[in-house]
Amino acid sequence: MEINLVSDTVTKPSNEMLQYMFKAKVGDDVYKQDPTVNELEATVADLFGMEAALFFPSGTMANQTAIKLHTNPGDEIICDKWSHVYLYEGGGAAANSGVSFQLLDGNRGMITANQVKNGINDPEFYHAPLSKLVSIENTTNKGGGACYDIEELEKIKTVCAENNLKYHLDGARLWNALIAKKQHPKQFGELFDTISVCFSKGLGAPVGSMLVSDKETIKRALRIRKIFGGGMRQSGYLAAAAIYAMQNNISRLEEDHRRAKEIGQLLKQLPWIEKVEPVETNILIFSVKAPLNEKIVVEKLKQKSIHISSMGQGKMRIVTHLDYKEVMHTYVIETLQKMKFD
Structure with missing residues (x-):
């Protein structure tokens, strides 16, 4: 196993x-003739x-399209230092x-309205790039699945x-944030x-993301998606998977959250663990005590057929x-309980 x-x-x-997926009705989505894609959208x-x-x-393509929609060359995006759009989208x-x-130096990948306000460049100061876009990540990936409070997002909206x-x-x-915060x-x-x-x-689902906005913005996004090479033909088979996922797999995210929290509670009790980040959703980040190296832990778990991620600097991630x-x-619980390091 x-x-x-x-x-x-x-x-x-x-x-x-x-x-x-097999039963999906499909057409050519580049011509907007795929009924299943149209239904999903x-x-x-x-x-x-x-x-x-x-x-x-x-x-990544959906995020990159949004960035291109909202900015011009030379502009600046305000976001947390751990944001996916900055760290993990290949520049x-x-x-x-x-x-x-x-x-911005946020808390577990989350920024505040005050930080955003202080991060905006004076538009009259032409030596600095124009601040044009605030990008929020929810839940935060590198921040360990942390969820924003809606009140803070509303405050950031006011600043914008x-x-x-x-x-x-x-x-x-x-989807995880919606379930965890009952939003x-x-x-x-x-x-x-x-x-x-x-x-x-x-x-x-095997493939797929969605960009949501007003009609005029999505009309512009269609052209950008084409430029990026994102037009697909009979993509209704993939859209069908997304429809099935939305109908059947959102509420059960609670199970993923419960299991992540249970692993986190166990790790806090183990003598070789330095720190466990707060667990809100399905991502768990923890670190080990020196001189123990995270690579040793990852390898030992791998020998037990359990695969997790090393994040460097003593940190590991479980999803x-x-x-x-x-x-x-x-x-996994039993294996972690029994693990010892001399």
Whole structure:
């Protein structure tokens, strides 16, 4: 039994999801003639109370499209220093849009309205780039699945409105935040100019993300997606997986959160653990006491058929997901309890 807790992107479609995909009605989505893609886009737009949505092959492409929509070359994005758009999208903001970043030192990947306000460049000071976009990540990836309070996001929105800034949400794992904080998608739709959500992480679909916004913005996004090479033909098979995931796999995210919290509670009791970050959703980040090296822990778990991520500097990451079953969870708990380091 191999147990992969490296990421929630490692899941594979269930037989039920595959059957749903096989039965999908499809067309050529480049011509906007795929009925299943059209259904998914309309469903997600309605869910967030926004006008339109566009299906993308990846979350990175959806985020990069949003950046290009909201900025011009030479502009600046304000975001947390751990943001996915900065760290893990291959320098795409610079390559695709010619923009730079104002990186804020937030808390576990989350920034405040005051930080955003203080990070805005004076538009009259032409030596500095123009601040144009605030990008939020919820839940935070490197921040260990942390979730924003909606009140802080509302305060940041006010700062954006007062300073003529666009407001983007990288909501790759927003589904987890919605469940953990008992929030509604429309609360986010009311705040953000653009929102990206992913179907291939916690929801278990094989491929796909969505960008949600107003009709005019999505019309512009269609052209940018084409430029980026993101137009797909009979992509209804992939959209069907996303529809199935939304119908069946959102509420069960509570199970992933419970298991992550249980592992976190256990780790806090182990003598070789230095620190366990607060666990809100399905991502767990922890560190080990010196002189123990995280590579030793990762390797020892690998020998027990348990795979986790090394983040360097003594830190490791565990991500629970729908393919991580209760029998696996029991085995992981028992294995961790028995692990000793001389």
